[in-house]
Amino acid sequence: MVEDRTEHLDNLFHALANGTRREIVSLLAARPHNVGELAPRFDMSLAAVSKHVKSLERAGLINREVSGRNHICSLKPEALGEAFQWLSAYEHFWQDRLDALERVLAQANGKTRGRSKQK
Template identity: 50%
Template sequence: MVKFNHMVEQRLDTTFHALADPTRRGMLATLALGEKSIGELAEPFAMSFAGAAKHVKVLEGAGLVARRKVGRNQLCRLNAGPLAEADKWLRQWEQFWTLRLDRLEALIAEDQNGGRV
C-alpha cells in the first residue's frame, strides 16, 4: 500500500473538502470544458457573484482552480493536479479491497467445496 506523507495527506483533505460540495463539483465540470469567468460559473446555479466567488476561493485553496484577471473579469481554469493525487489515493484503496474481496471469495468457495479449491 502506498504511504503518503503529512503534506500529501493535508492536500488530500483540502481536495476532498472542496469536492464534497455539489456546486463546486459542478463548477469543476464546467471548467473542464474551458476557462470561465466567475459570473459564468455562477449562472447555472442561480447564485450571486459573491456566492460563486466563495466557492471558487475554496476550489482555489485546494489547488483545483487557478484564477487570473483580464480587465474587469476574473477568469478561472481547472488545475487537475490535485484530482490526480486524489485518484492515486482512491486507487490504492480500490486495490486493497479488491485483493481482500478476492481472498474472501476464494475462502467461501473452498468452504463450499469441503476444503477443496
C-alpha cells in the same frame, strides 16, 4: 512534509465534497470560464459562487487569472490526479468486495436455476 500533504488532501477532498464545486470543476473541464459566466448556472449570488471558486483555488484544483474585472478560472487537472492516486490505494479493497459479491450472486443464481430445473 507529511502534514503538508495531509492538509493538501484535506483541502482537496473538502472542496470536492460539495456538489456545486464538483459542478464547477465539470464546467471548467470543458473550457475556462470567468466567474460571471459560472454564477448564472447556479441558484446563488455571484459572491456565493466566488466563495466556491476560492475553495477550489485553495485546494489547488483551479487557477484564477485576473484581467481587470474579469476573473478567468481554469481547471488544474493534475490536482484531480492527486485525488485519484490517493483513492487508487483502495482499489484492491473494492475489487475484492466486488469479486466476493460476484461469487455470491453467481451462487445464488445457480441455486435459483437449479430449483427451476427440478420443477
